[in-house]
Amino acid sequence: MTEFEQVNISEAEFDEVTSTSTATEDDNESDAFDGHTYSPASLSRLVLSEQATIVAERAIGLAVIREDEFRPDGRDERDREAILTLIATRNLAEHVQALLRAAVVHTQTSGIGWERIATVLGQTRQSVARKHGPAVEEWRTSIVGPDGRPGLPRTHRAEDAAALAHELDAWLREHAARPSGPQDAAISERLGRLGAAEELDLLLAHSRGALPPAELAAVRERQTVLYERFAAAEDDPEQARRYRRYAAHARDQTTELRESLAPRPNTADTDPKTP
Known part of the structure; x- marks a missing residue:
């Protein structure tokens, strides 16, 4: 039998x-x-939030004018600072592009098609799908764990999604200038469970x-x-x-x-x- x-x-x-x-x-x-099994859309939103904090920190650093940038007797120092500012701006732009990719991945993971995404970005459907399609596909395959349940990509620095969510909670408590609500768990308690x-x-x-x-x-x-x-x-x-x-x-x-x-x-x- x-x-x-x-x-x-x-x-x-x-x-x-x-x-x-x-x-x-x-x-x-x-x-x-069980535990912290987040939905695929919640995981993509979590990674988007993480990337946003990276951009925010680098933008704040770039906004600060260092003490010796405009010393009258420091031409070499001024040149050096100008080059460093340019490099920091280039790096910030790269992180902004990574943030945009994360946003597209999240939008697709949430079930919104390429046509609507292209309209928002002011581009053609074909160009958006060609540019961001590989990132979306990589995300879909990388979040599947050995038991079929979704989790952070295996290449991600965080040990698990719950740990990353609490880490971002702490970042917001420290940096949020205008809280939109209770900030004690503004990330971890708002993610959708599976x-x-x-x-x-x-x-x-x-x-x-x-x-x-x-x-x-x-x-x-x-x-x-x-x-x-x-x-x-x-x-x-x-x-x-x-x-x-x-x-x-x-x-x-x-x-x-x-x-x-x-x-x-x-x-x-x-x-x-x-x-």
Whole structure:
């Protein structure tokens, strides 16, 4: 008897569950996420906020006129300061371009198409997509973790998204001149968390790729948790049974994948040797 026969479920039905899911909005809130699982749009907004602080710090530094810039007897010093100001301005412009790229990535991640982005930027759709498309695609692939859940790109300096959000909270408390509201957690408390149904969509999309067994096992393990949550929160007995079947299927797949990854004993060492 196969694992699919044991839980009476087909591969196609399992993969298409989100298209018929009856999870409510309440299922997407409060207990529908673990820890600091932010949505892809929240992650892109977080990186945008970080880049904005970088631009702000460099702009403030550039605005300051140093004490010896215009000494009457310091022509060499004035020339040196002018060159340094030019270099700082060039660097600031590069950071502004990085901020613009982050904004485009965030806008795309939020579901807004190239046509509207091009209108805002005053450019053609083709030119905007050609210029920023690679950054958007790199973002989409780099935020997917081994278990299919979104997180900061692996190349990012921060350990995790929550740590970065609290770091930016502290930056705003120190630098915000005109607070637009409570600044104690102006970043971390305003980011959207990933709801259970949204997370399940991402997991299923991720699992349709050619994943290594270890990654697929992590995805199936997480799917088990989500389906069990749906079952526990479901008022319709039939729908609850359906979610439990999906959970059982995902759990069986996880077990099978974990077993396939376990080291196997060397038969040459375990078989009795013949004289």
